[in-house]
Every structure is written in C-alpha cells, then in structure tokens.
Amino acid sequence: MKEITSQQQRVLDCIQIYLNKTGFPPTRADICRELGFKSPNSAETHLRALEKKGFISIESGASRGISIIGNSDLSSNMDNNYPVIGLVAAGSPTLAEENIENKISCPDDFFSSSFDYFLKVKGLSMKDAGIMEDDLVAVKKTHDVKNGDIVIARIDDEVTIKFLNRKSPKIVELEPANDDFQNIIVDLEHEDFTIEGKSVGLLRRN
Amino acid sequence: MKEITSQQQRVLDCIQIYLNKTGFPPTRADICRELGFKSPNSAETHLRALEKKGFISIESGASRGISIIGNSDLSSNMDNNYPVIGLVAAGSPTLAEENIENKISCPDDFFSSSFDYFLKVKGLSMKDAGIMEDDLVAVKKTHDVKNGDIVIARIDDEVTIKFLNRKSPKIVELEPANDDFQNIIVDLEHEDFTIEGKSVGLLRRN
DNA sequence: TATTATACTGTATATATATTCAGTATTTAT
DNA sequence: ATAAATACTGAATATATATACAGTATAATA
Numbered sequence: 001m002k003e004i005t006s007q008q009q010r011v012l013d014c015i016q017i018y019l020n021k022t023g024f025p026p027t028r029a030d031i032c033r034e035l036g037f038k039s040p041n042s043a044e045t046h047l048r049a050l051e052k053k054g055f056i057s058i059e060s061g062a063s064r065g066i067s068i069i070g071n072s073d074l075s076s077n078m079d080n081n082y083p084v085i086g087l088v089a090a091g092s093p094t095l096a097e098e099n100i101e102n103k104i105s106c107p108d109d110f111f112s113s114s115f116d117y118f119l120k121v122k123g124l125s126m127k128d129a130g131i132m133e134d135d136l137v138a139v140k141k142t143h144d145v146k147n148g149d150i151v152i153a154r155i156d157d158e159v160t161i162k163f164l165n166r167k168s169p170k171i172v173e174l175e176p177a178n179d180d181f182q183n184i185i186v187d188l189e190h191e192d193f194t195i196e197g198k199s200v201g202l203l204r205r206n
Numbered sequence: 207m208k209e210i211t212s213q214q215q216r217v218l219d220c221i222q223i224y225l226n227k228t229g230f231p232p233t234r235a236d237i238c239r240e241l242g243f244k245s246p247n248s249a250e251t252h253l254r255a256l257e258k259k260g261f262i263s264i265e266s267g268a269s270r271g272i273s274i275i276g277n278s279d280l281s282s283n284m285d286n287n288y289p290v291i292g293l294v295a296a297g298s299p300t301l302a303e304e305n306i307e308n309k310i311s312c313p314d315d316f317f318s319s320s321f322d323y324f325l326k327v328k329g330l331s332m333k334d335a336g337i338m339e340d341d342l343v344a345v346k347k348t349h350d351v352k353n354g355d356i357v358i359a360r361i362d363d364e365v366t367i368k369f370l371n372r373k374s375p376k377i378v379e380l381e382p383a384n385d386d387f388q389n390i391i392v393d394l395e396h397e398d399f400t401i402e403g404k405s406v407g408l409l410r411r412n
Numbered sequence: 413t414a415t416t417a418t419a420c421t422g423t424a425t426a427t428a429t430a431t432t433c434a435g436t437a438t439t440t441a442t
Numbered sequence: 443a444t445a446a447a448t449a450c451t452g453a454a455t456a457t458a459t460a461t462a463c464a465g466t467a468t469a470a471t472a
Contacts (some may be wrong), residue, residue, distance in 0.1 A: 007449070022265065023273025025230050027429060039451045044431070049448080059228065063269035063429050063458060067229025079285065079313060081222070105313055107285060111411050130410065132336035150412075204336065204408035205317050206356075213419070233459060245421045250461065255418080269428060269459050416471070422464085429458070439448070 004053065010035060011046040012055055015066055025066040079105045084118045084136060104136070104203075111201035115140045118203065119152060119161065126150070126161060129177035131202065137161060138201035150199035155184070156192050161199070210259065216241060217252040218261055221272055231272040285311045290324045290342060310342070310409075317407035321346045324409065325358060325367065332356070332367060335383035337408060343367060344407035356405035361390070362398050367405070 004012070014034050018026040026034070031043035047066065050056045059065030081103040104118060118136040129150065131137065137152075145151050151164045153174060162174035162184065172193060174184040186193045210218070220240050224232040232240070237249035253272065256262045265271030287309040310324060324342040335356065337343065343358075351357050357370045359380060368380035368390065378399060380390040392399045 005448070022271075023231070023263075024265075024268075024270050027269075028431090029429075037450075039453090040430080041432090041452080042450055045449075057229075058430095059230075061430070061458070062230075063233075064230050065228075065430090104316075106316070107311055107313075110310075110312070127334075127336065130333065130336045130338035130341065135336065200412050202408070202410035202412075206319075206406050206408075211418070234461085235459075243420075245423090246460080247422080247462090248420055251419075264460095267428070267460070271460090414472085416469105418467100418469075420466080420468105424463080425461085427458100428460085429456105431455085431457100433452105433454080435451080435453105437448100437450080439446100441446075442444085 008050055025064045080108050081105050086120050111138050113140055113200045115200050125176040125178050125181045127178050136203040137199045139197045140200045141197040143195050145198050152196040154194040214256055231270040286314050287311050292326050317344050319346055319406040321406050331382040331384050331387045333384050342409040343405045345403045346406045347403040349401050351404050358402040360400045
C-alpha cells in the first residue's frame with residue numbers, strides 16, 4: 001500500500017462518510033459537491049489515484065461502483081446473518097424458508113465453533129442445563145457428536161434438543177435436563193433417527 | 207413492519223448478498239440477472255413493495271440508491287468490543303482495567319437494549335432463571351430498574367446478580383433463582399446499596 | 413363481486429453517471 | 443532538466459440506470 005496524500009485521504013474519507021450516511025457509494029458529482037470541486041474530473045482523477053494505490057476498487061462502467069478495500073473492521077465486517085429456526089415438528093427440512101422466523105446479524109467467530117443457525121427453544125425440558133423457553137441455541141450442523149453433548153436430534157418427525165448418550169451401537173438415549181421429563185430411548189433399528197447438529201452456544205434476549 | 211412475501215425476501219437477500227460481494231447495491235438489471243427475472247420492472251415493483259413495507263429505502267433518481275433499513279450492516283450495526291467483567295467482590299470500580307478478563311466483539315444492537323459490558327457469572331444462585339456458572343450476562347448500566355428485573359447490585363463491597371423486589375422505600379429484597387439460596391434483604395438506611403445495572407441478555411459459549 | 417396486492421414480460425425514454433479529451437499549474441522524483 | 447505525479451477547471455458524450463407505460467395472470471380481500 002503506497003503513501004496517501006492529504007487530498008486523497010479527504011476523498012477516501014468522503015466515500016466512507018457518504019457510505020455510512022446513505023448506504024451506497026457516491027458518484028463523482030457527489031464527491032465534488034461534498035468537497036467543493038467544480039469538475040467531476042477532479043473526483044475521477046483522485047479515484048483513479050486511490051485505485052492505483054490499492055485503497056479502493058472501481059467497477060468499470062458501473063455507477064457508484066466504488067468499494068473501499070481492506071475495510072474488515074468497518075463496513076464489511078465478519079458479521080453474517082444467521083437464521084432463527086423454530087423447533088419444528090413435522091419433518092420439513094430444517095432450513096426451509098417457511099421455518100425461518102427472522103435473522104440475527106452476528107460475528108462468525110462469536111462462539112467457540114462456527115455454527116449454522118439459531119434454534120428457538122420450546123418447552124423447559126433442558127432447564128437444568130440453563131436452557132429456557134425462547135432461548136436461542138447456536139446450532140452447528142454436524143454428525144460429529146460425543147456423549148454428553150447437547151444435540152439437536154430428529155426421531156421420526158419430532159425434533160428435540162437433549163443430552164446425547166449412546167448406550168450401544170443400536171441404542172441411543174436422549175436425556176433431558178429436567179426431572180419432570182423422561183429419558184428418550186431410541187432403537188436405531190426400528191426408528192428413524194438423525195442427529196441434526198449440536199449446540200455450541202446460547203443467546204438469550206430479554 | 208408489515209409481512210414480507212417469499213419473493214420479496216429473495217429480493218431483499220439478493221440486495222444484501224450483492225452488497226456483501228461488491229460493496230455497493232445492485233441495479234434493477236443486476237437483481238434480474240441474479241434472480242432470473244426478464245424485465246427490470248419485476249425488480250422495480252418488488253423494490254417498491256419492500257420500500258412500502260419499510261424494509262428498504264430508495265433514493266429517488268439515484269442509481270443503485272437502495273439501502274436496507276434496520277439491518278444496516280453498514281452504518282449503525284458496527285461491531286464493538288465489549289469488556290467481560292468477573293463478578294468482583296472488593297468495591298473496585300466495575301469497569302476498572304484490572305477487572306476486564308477479555309473482550310468480545312459484538313454488534314451494538316445485538317440485544318433488545320444497548321448494553322455496556324458482559325458480566326461473567328460465578329455460582330448458581332440464578333440457575334432457575336437459566337443463568338449458569340460462567341454465563342456472560344449483558345449488563346446495561348442504568349438505575350431505571352423495575353421489580354422483577356434481573357439486576358446487578360452492590361451491597362457494601364459485594365457484587366451480586368439477583369431479581370429485584372423493592373418492598374418499601376427503605377427495604378429492597380434481592381431474590382435468587384435457586385432454592386438453596388436465601389433472599390437478601392437490604393436496609394437502605396444502614397447499608398451501602400447501589401444498582402450497577404440490569405441484565406438485558408445472556409450469552410453462553412460452550 | 414369488485415378491488416387490491418402480488419408477480420411477472422416487454423418496450424421505451426429521460427436522465428444520471430462514468431469517462432474521455434483539452435487545458436493550466438504546482439510539486440516531486442530521476 | 444525532464445518526466446511523472448498531483449491538483450484542479452470545463453466541456454462533451456456514450457451508456458448505464460431508474461422509471462413510466464402497456465399488458466397478462468393469479469391469489470387475497472372486502
């Protein structure tokens with residue numbers, strides 16, 4: 001990255017401020033208006049200098065086709081929109097559009113492991129593990145689960161969140177964290193059982 | 207905010223994805239290309255519907271003058287580093303540097319209300335409220351608290367997190383959410399009592 | 413039943429916008 | 443000493459783009 005001149009810095013700042021204000025980049029004319037230039041070519045040449053030095057990129061031919069490079073902590077941060085899924089019974093695919101209640105913007109590295117969606121918890125079967133109704137459990141879609149993990153499992157058409165406990169190659173036990181609920185024993189030979197994923201974190205919004 | 211249709215959601219997602227990819231919003235033609243529409247008016251009408259419902263704003267006459275409302279990955283939704291504070295006894299100021307265990311980058315609008323720091327919970331006195339050891343409670347520094355709020359309070363040199371229950375102008379009761387613990391009754395006339403803030407959310411990282 | 417919202421295709425056009433060309437002047441490298 | 447980069451004005455233009463207009467069709471409301 002080469003050295004930037006003070007005027008070029010003013011133009012770069014102008015682009016960033018315009019972006020923060022409007023949500024889209026400025027035109028040459030916009031930059032002129034903001035900085036008091038009288039010719040669009042003033043903005044143009046500054047933009048080309050900034051491009052040459054690697055501060056911005058310019059999409060040829062596109063209007064407002066300016067984007068600021070290396071801006072990871074500002075506008076183009078590592079946030080992603082993660083869907084919030086309700087605990088749905090009927091065996092519809094978990095991430096089907098109709099199940100998405102809303103989306104939450106969240107850094108990708110927010111939990112110890114990457115994750116795929118938030119599961120909105122129904123019921124209190126895991127309350128002794130501190131998982132309450134309407135809590136959002138960060139779920140990583142994986143089959144790599146160990147005994148003791150909090151897993152999201154599907155038995156036939158029922159989706160549930162429980163502690164995993166493999167008893168034998170053919171028997172899986174799902175343990176709630178609430179004395180009012182009973183263990184679920186799954187016979188893998190006779191029941192349709194799938195591990196959707198496991199919990200890697202939890203989010204509660206009062 | 208009115209209800210969004212699935213096609214309108216596709217268009218909204220398309221705008222967000224285009225923004226993440228290029229750094230500037232799409233044109234009507236871009237949206238058509240991405241979603242397979244054959245007429246720019248298809249994009250136009252969807253955009254106007256999204257505008258009418260309050261999901262986006264459109265700058266009249268401006269090319270690519272689309273900005274997503276609320277979500278705003280660009281301006282207000284900047285991530286911030288929030289300190290993680292341990293439940294410290296000795297009456298040192300809560301945000302003093304020596305108490306900061308680490309920092310967590312998190313969007314400013316992550317919880318229903320803005321907040322100031324994460325409190326790392328010690329003990330299980332709030333376990334029936336789903337607050338477990340080492341959970342991170344998002345704390346908003348405020349004195350505007352109501353009965354039933356989960357508050358972070360200081361009695362003399364002791365900091366604690368409990369349910370608030372004002373019994374009278376002179377008596378405050380702090381209620382744990384665990385039968386093994388007893389209510390704390392504070393006499394405001396004889397004890398040094400401060401409300402540090404209240405819980406506005408919770409974060410658990412497995 | 414009429415009306416409005418949704419969901420499109422297809423054509424047309426005013427204008428918003430990038431971009432080139434022609435200058436002038438100052439400063440910085442080689 | 444000469445070239446190259448910086449820092450502008452001013453005018454011209456091809457085209458990128460928003461947007462209106464004319465249709466068709468279906469589902470949801472009133």
